[in-house]
Amino acid sequence: MTWAVEAKGVGKVFGGQAEAVEALRDIDFTLSQGDFVSLIGPSGCGKSTLLRLIGDLSAPTSGELTVNGKSPERARLDRDYGIVFQSATLLDWRTVKKNVELPLEIMGFETAERSSTADEMLELVQLGEFGDHYPWQLSGGMQQRVAIARALAFKPSILLMDEPFGALDEMTRELMQQEVLQLWAEVGTTVVFVTHSIPEAVFLSTRVLVMSPRPGRITDEINIDLSAKRDEETREDARYYELVTEVREALRRGEWND
Amino acid sequence: MSQEAPKRTTRQKAARGGLSILTLVVAFVLLWEGYKFIWTALEWTWPVRPDNRTMPHTWDIIGALFQPAQRNGPLLLWVELKAALFTLREAFLGFLIGAVVGFGLGVLFVRSSTSERAFMPYVVGSQTVPIIAIAPMVVVWGGRISLPQWISVSIIAAYLTFFPVVINTLRGLRSPEPTSMELMRSYASSRNEVLWKVQVPAAMPYIFTALKVSAAASVIGAIVGELPAGLRGGLGSDLLQFAQQFTSAPQKLFALVLIAGLAGIAFVGLVTYAEHRFVDARRRQPT
Amino acid sequence: MSGMTDRDDVIRETHETSMAAAFEGDLPVGTREPSAIRRLVKRYLPALIAFVTVIFVWEGLTRLFGVESFVLAKPSEIMASFVETSATIWGAGFKTLIEAAGGFVIGVTLAVATSLASARWVGFREGMLPLAIALNATPIAALAPIFNNWFGLTNPFSKMAVVAVVVYFPVMINTTRGLLEVDPAEIELMRSVAATPTEVMRRVQIPNALPYFFASLKVASALSLIAAIIAEYFGGPQDVLGQYIVNRAQLFQFPDAWAAILVASILGVTFYVLILVAERIFMPWHVSLRAAE
Numbered sequence: 001m002t003w004a005v006e007a008k009g010v011g012k013v014f015g016g017q018a019e020a021v022e023a024l025r026d027i028d029f030t031l032s033q034g035d036f037v038s039l040i041g042p043s044g045c046g047k048s049t050l051l052r053l054i055g056d057l058s059a060p061t062s063g064e065l066t067v068n069g070k071s072p073e074r075a076r077l078d079r080d081y082g083i084v085f086q087s088a089t090l091l092d093w094r095t096v097k098k099n100v101e102l103p104l105e106i107m108g109f110e111t112a113e114r115s116s117t118a119d120e121m122l123e124l125v126q127l128g129e130f131g132d133h134y135p136w137q138l139s140g141g142m143q144q145r146v147a148i149a150r151a152l153a154f155k156p157s158i159l160l161m162d163e164p165f166g167a168l169d170e171m172t173r174e175l176m177q178q179e180v181l182q183l184w185a186e187v188g189t190t191v192v193f194v195t196h197s198i199p200e201a202v203f204l205s206t207r208v209l210v211m212s213p214r215p216g217r218i219t220d221e222i223n224i225d226l227s228a229k230r231d232e233e234t235r236e237d238a239r240y241y242e243l244v245t246e247v248r249e250a251l252r253r254g255e256w257n258d
Numbered sequence: 259m260s261q262e263a264p265k266r267t268t269r270q271k272a273a274r275g276g277l278s279i280l281t282l283v284v285a286f287v288l289l290w291e292g293y294k295f296i297w298t299a300l301e302w303t304w305p306v307r308p309d310n311r312t313m314p315h316t317w318d319i320i321g322a323l324f325q326p327a328q329r330n331g332p333l334l335l336w337v338e339l340k341a342a343l344f345t346l347r348e349a350f351l352g353f354l355i356g357a358v359v360g361f362g363l364g365v366l367f368v369r370s371s372t373s374e375r376a377f378m379p380y381v382v383g384s385q386t387v388p389i390i391a392i393a394p395m396v397v398v399w400g401g402r403i404s405l406p407q408w409i410s411v412s413i414i415a416a417y418l419t420f421f422p423v424v425i426n427t428l429r430g431l432r433s434p435e436p437t438s439m440e441l442m443r444s445y446a447s448s449r450n451e452v453l454w455k456v457q458v459p460a461a462m463p464y465i466f467t468a469l470k471v472s473a474a475a476s477v478i479g480a481i482v483g484e485l486p487a488g489l490r491g492g493l494g495s496d497l498l499q500f501a502q503q504f505t506s507a508p509q510k511l512f513a514l515v516l517i518a519g520l521a522g523i524a525f526v527g528l529v530t531y532a533e534h535r536f537v538d539a540r541r542r543q544p545t
Numbered sequence: 546m547s548g549m550t551d552r553d554d555v556i557r558e559t560h561e562t563s564m565a566a567a568f569e570g571d572l573p574v575g576t577r578e579p580s581a582i583r584r585l586v587k588r589y590l591p592a593l594i595a596f597v598t599v600i601f602v603w604e605g606l607t608r609l610f611g612v613e614s615f616v617l618a619k620p621s622e623i624m625a626s627f628v629e630t631s632a633t634i635w636g637a638g639f640k641t642l643i644e645a646a647g648g649f650v651i652g653v654t655l656a657v658a659t660s661l662a663s664a665r666w667v668g669f670r671e672g673m674l675p676l677a678i679a680l681n682a683t684p685i686a687a688l689a690p691i692f693n694n695w696f697g698l699t700n701p702f703s704k705m706a707v708v709a710v711v712v713y714f715p716v717m718i719n720t721t722r723g724l725l726e727v728d729p730a731e732i733e734l735m736r737s738v739a740a741t742p743t744e745v746m747r748r749v750q751i752p753n754a755l756p757y758f759f760a761s762l763k764v765a766s767a768l769s770l771i772a773a774i775i776a777e778y779f780g781g782p783q784d785v786l787g788q789y790i791v792n793r794a795q796l797f798q799f800p801d802a803w804a805a806i807l808v809a810s811i812l813g814v815t816f817y818v819l820i821l822v823a824e825r826i827f828m829p830w831h832v833s834l835r836a837a838e
Contacts, residue, residue, distance in 0.1 A: 057440050077446045085437040093459045102455070106445045282676055306695045376591030383810060385767050470682075478684040482775055493687070501690030501779060511690060519683035526682035 002069035004158055004190040005031040005054055010063035011215075012049055022215040023049045027063065029209060029218055033157070036184055036191045038201035040247065041211030042255065047194045050216065051162050054192060055083055068157060079107060081158035082151030082189075086166045088143035090135040090150075097122065097131035100150045107154055121149040124183065141172040145179070152187060159189045163196065174235075177203055181230055198251070202243045203230060210247065212254035219254035222247055287316045314509040319516070322509040338496065338514055342521040345492040348408050349480040349525065352415025353472060360420035360472075361465065364427025365453065374428075385421050392417065396483075411492075415479030419472035426468035430461025466533040473529045477522045493518050618799040627804035634789065638808040641786040644701050645773040645816075648708020649765060655709065656716035657758075663717075664724035664750060665742065674721060681714035686772065689779040698781050707776035712765040716758070723757025724750045759824040766816040770809060 010027040013020050023046040031037050039047040052058040053065055056072035067075035075081065082103075090099045100118040109117070122128050125145040135143055144164055151159060161180075165173045177200060184191055195201050201208045202224055210220035224243055226234060234240055290313070297308035306312060314322075323335040331337070363381065367374035392414065400410035434456050442452045484494025493514070500511040600620050606612070607619045627634070663670040689707050696703040727750055735745045777787030786809055793801040 055444055057443055076444060079446060083441065083444045087435065087437055089435060089437045089441055091456065091459065103445045106447050106451055278675060312695055372591050375588060376595040379592045474682045478686050481684050482686060485778055497687055497690055501693065504694045515687045515691060518687040522683040523679055
């Protein structure tokens, strides 16, 4: 069985000789198919950079990185992953439905299939009636749901999410977390989730990778052994609090060791 | 200093617009006649003499439009509206050429930063070269290849119009957020797909802003282009002619300038309407 | 040990270059920072090459096809004329520059005054701004014959008046926008310390408007020379650039005409550079923040 993502000694250095910035150093980890993994760390630790390396939006300067057993570039050209950013990045001149169809257009799907797939995805994120609206008519949370629908429209095996709920208020955030978990259960993609919220990481993931400040390294891997079915009650679970504390302490250790 | 403005229906806005125009016209007439009255009474002559030859009464100016242009001929109004259409035709053709060239250069510069660095200084520099000097040469060249004179004038109009379009196309094509570009890359899109699906639609508001400026510039370009050629039938030659007739019939010149002004406003208004239809409707944020 | 092949390298650089090209000419991520001299050369070399190439091709083709100078002048002829007639054309250029500069000063002054008034009093603004936008759409050059008759054909002020009107509108509209498009949070901050409207104007609005103001001045500088020359065409003394160029062109003496156009262009660029210098003096903070234009 191929790893969804495998990293061996991955490093990333930005800039020229005089102004080199080492964003990532010696990153080693493996992700299995179907995992929900969070990358958590302080600001500037390189977690977003690491996500971009996985997505071939940037390239490592050292080490080996494979995605679905291929090079990240090959995986990108094969459209193995979908990505969701902190800002919804919807095209404001297209309707919601047409926004979801965007990747399908580029990937050469037929008109009828595009339309039905887009409808299906919007239903999945509970925005079925909003297909003909324009982005400006939707709230931040709704726009993000459209972005997620768009990312999953072509059924990729991996979903990359870069602090997708960072711009939302706490209550919307918790609702969206619930929805993402439901989607994950239905669709079964591997999810790589970047966040700086400890409760969010613990609530969503099967595993949490803790990163140190720049240059970012993986300092800890914490298995989240909460039950598979997670909901509001989970947030008040004793084990949940223990794990949150464990992650918090791991983060602090990562910072002190610097 | 932003204040929340209440939403207005289109009808209310049109009515309000109409009222503003009326108020402005009345205000202008009052200022004009007021100046004449006060300056005549006080016998001042600076900055402009208030006599009827230098400053005809506003009603005489309007009246001139409803006099025959020549003995037993059609009304001046009709003659000048036809001249305006003649000039507008040249302006519109120049506008189209300038817009297409400007857009093309914008796309080229975004695709190839080398060509931007090579040619942008000259694009900017081209605007310092007074078009009026190019005009006679354009007409000669056009004549050599049997091009109708009015097309040569259009080329002059195009010269004035392409610059704002290049600048704004460039800005607009670069306006999408970086995450939009990353998104397109994640789909393994081709450069053309990125250009036409993301960059060009994002550039439309910017391009239309430039088109409004270009529309006005193309009218000036057309008028000026008509001058050296002595091209009859357009506003340019009539402007020269009425300027010479100033001593005998000053109100004709003023009337013509009024028509020319309205022609410019009409063209820009048309482009604004197009903008409203093609750009605003989808993206409009609630005001 | 890198797992990348050379081909991956090239493809990555191509992608990064295209992304970079889409993002305002930043250097692609991962390239080495070149030295300052290399950067300067890289920036201006293509333009220089383009210029030299065009001149050579122009000269070559006109000689090759024996093109007569009254159809298309050769660069060598233009340079010769530029040198021979330099006293005349620079003299004419100076007079035109006076018209342009005079009109520029008048127009900008009026524009700034009405902008400040528009920003301060809403009623004034609601009247002036739509009027300015509408009038800006008119072919202002058409006023030239009227001003010639009002102020005298030989009086440079008649041309300055045209320039002033042409320059007024873009400067007024843009400066007003700059004064008004202030972050509401800053205004609230000023109100919370009980600042008077004048103080708000001085401390917040005017600094905010400076970039808009200077941007409009750059546009106005180019427009002022062009407007002066266009205005000259409608009649007046013969020893100004506009009349000179048209006279030479009508006599098919194109090398002379081009030489004078060269003078006009040099004046235009100089004027623009002066604005840049002024911008640097008044807005040192802004220039360092400005992205490559």
